[in-house]
Amino acid sequence: MNSDHKADFLVVANRLPVDRKTDADGNPVWRTSPGGLVTALEPVMKRKGGAWVGWHGAPDETIEGFEHEGYQIVPVPLGEQEVEEFYEGFSNATLWPLYHDCVAPPEFHREWWDTYKAVNQRFAQAAADVAEQGATVWVQDYQLHLVPSMLRELRPDLRIGFFLHIPFPPKELFQQVPWRKELVEGLLGADLVGFQLPGGASNFIRLARRLSGVEALGDTITMPDGRRVRARAYPISIDADGFKALAEDPAVQEEAAQLRENLGNPKKIFLGIDRLDYTKGLRQRIRAFGELFRDDELDPAESVFLQVATPSRERVEEYKKLRDDIDLLVGRINSQEGDIGNPVIAYRHDSFPRTTMAAMYSIADVMVVTPLRDGMNLVAKEYIACHPDDEGALVLSEFAGAAKELKQAYIVNPHDLNGMKKTLVKAATDSPKQRARRMKAMRKQVFSHQIDDWANDFLHDLGV
Numbered sequence: 093m094n095s096d097h098k099a100d101f102l103v104v105a106n107r108l109p110v111d112r113k114t115d116a117d118g119n120p121v122w123r124t125s126p127g128g129l130v131t132a133l134e135p136v137m138k139r140k141g142g143a144w145v146g147w148h149g150a151p152d153e154t155i156e157g158f159e160h161e162g163y164q165i166v167p168v169p170l171g172e173q174e175v176e177e178f179y180e181g182f183s184n185a186t187l188w189p190l191y192h193d194c195v196a197p198p199e200f201h202r203e204w205w206d207t208y209k210a211v212n213q214r215f216a217q218a219a220a221d222v223a224e225q226g227a228t229v230w231v232q233d234y235q236l237h238l239v240p241s242m243l244r245e246l247r248p249d250l251r252i253g254f255f256l257h258i259p260f261p262p263k264e265l266f267q268q269v270p271w272r273k274e275l276v277e278g279l280l281g282a283d284l285v286g287f288q289l290p291g292g293a294s295n296f297i298r299l300a301r302r303l304s305g306v307e308a309l310g311d312t313i314t315m316p317d318g319r320r321v322r323a324r325a326y327p328i329s330i331d332a333d334g335f336k337a338l339a340e341d342p343a344v345q346e347e348a349a350q351l352r353e354n355l356g357n358p359k360k361i362f363l364g365i366d367r368l369d370y371t372k373g374l375r376q377r378i379r380a381f382g383e384l385f386r387d388d389e390l391d392p393a394e395s396v397f398l399q400v401a402t403p404s405r406e407r408v409e410e411y412k413k414l415r416d417d418i419d420l421l422v423g424r425i426n427s428q429e430g431d432i433g434n435p436v437i438a439y440r441h442d443s444f445p446r447t448t449m450a451a452m453y454s455i456a457d458v459m460v461v462t463p464l465r466d467g468m469n470l471v472a473k474e475y476i477a478c479h480p481d482d483e484g485a486l487v488l489s490e491f492a493g494a495a496k497e498l499k500q501a502y503i504v505n506p507h508d509l510n511g512m513k514k515t516l517v518k519a520a521t522d523s524p525k526q527r528a529r530r531m532k533a534m535r536k537q538v539f540s541h542q543i544d545d546w547a548n549d550f551l552h553d554l555g556v
């Protein structure tokens with residue numbers, strides 16, 4: 093960042109990488125939010141003098157920008173109604189379900205779209221205001237679909253990248269959205285558009301050809317003015333070394349032992365950790381466990397299923413319904429199976445510190461990741477990183493992006509309940525040699541491509 097607060101490298105994301113906390117003296121302080129993206133980008137921000145543009149999380153409040161850990165924080169204000177229409181509405185009740193195979197019906201409302209456009213314009217303006225001449229701007233995710241083209245309009249001198257963290261759907265689904273052409277053209281403002289999988293990139297190229305009439309050869313689109321846009325896959329990863337170090341930390345190991353004890357020292361611990369989201373396949377997974385216990389294929393005296401569902405988007409209708417459904421389902425299973433004081437499903441609707449997450453990963457004999465559709469799924473990779481000893485097993489949905497890389501997982505179709513039940517039992521009872529062989533191959537994959545490789549690959553291709 094130079095003296096007049098212009099930045100040479102900017103990240104633009106819906107949320108800032110900081111959370112407001114209260115220190116010991118009761119004063120408000122900003123702390124770095126945990127997460128792979130921040131970890132991966134902080135070194136680049138520090139090296140290049142960067143800025144992070146995003147919302148600070150409180151509606152109807154405007155705060156001044158400030159410096160944090162050597163880079164600039166640029167807050168974008170959002171009003172209460174904008175949070176409802178831009179964030180909860182168009183982002184999370186239109187685009188989110190549409191981009192996840194319509195596993196819940198997407199809602200189309202013209203007012204939401206208008207607000208979405210206005211908020212995207214505000215983010216683009218905020219970035220344009222702080223970007224140095226010729227700076228690089230990396231825009232993140234589906235909430236900011238229109239920012240690349242809005243920003244190019246304001247600042248044609250910038251180099252603009254965009255990364256979509258969720259799947260990009262095929263034409264048959266994408267065509268439903270009334271503003272499909274505007275959405276595609278929003279992304280065409282970038283120089284480089286990144287997707288989790290090659291399939292997302294080719295869906296996008298096909299749609300750009302069809303809706304905007306642009307020409308494309310391989311991964312390169314040529315715009316009418318001759319400008320080139322590349323669309324490619326950059327599968328995201330995790331800080332695997334960081335997770336391994338956490339799992340090996342004596343305090344975490346102690347917490348893990350305590351956790352196992354609290355669960356009644358069962359022979360087999362199955363674990364699920366997800367944001368409470370209808371794309372994660374929780375209903376199917378819990379039903380499968382209910383049947384396995386009911387039919388004595390799993391013995392409640394020996395096996396426990398620990399499910400953590402992190403609170404998420406709690407004001408969106410589908411999410412409220414999901415929470416009630418899961419409460420009901422878990423309650424019903426626990427009241428029928430297992431013993432008094434000894435539930436077969438240990439269910440927590442809560443979020444936990446990273447250390448507790450590592451402790452949970454390390455005690456799990458079988459990690460169960462069964463989304464109906466998922467861009468990547470970092471939980472699957474974090475589990476592998478927390479098992480440096482080859483113990484453990486991963487049951488993974490074929491509809492998670494991670495399944496393309498973690499081919500040695502026990503792969504399931506979460507819609508096929510019988511198939512999933514069979515595979516869950518197999519993952520738990522396979523010979524140690526079989527399980528170790530699979531874990532070893534997956535560990536190699538996870539440790540050889542970490543989050544900083546992902547960021548560096550993208551930024552290299554963007555010309556940084």
Ligand code: GDG
Binds near residue numbers: 442443468469474
């Ligand atoms: C989107 C895409 C893509 C969860 N609960 C707690 C907690 N977490 C952390 C996990 C993990 C992250 O949240 C969840 O990431 P996922 O990839 O599993 O899923 P989404 O939130 O849907 O993420 C997804 C991802 O973006 C990245 O591109 O992989 O496909 O949907 O890191 O550890 N962390 C803490 N406490 C919790 O209770 N500390």
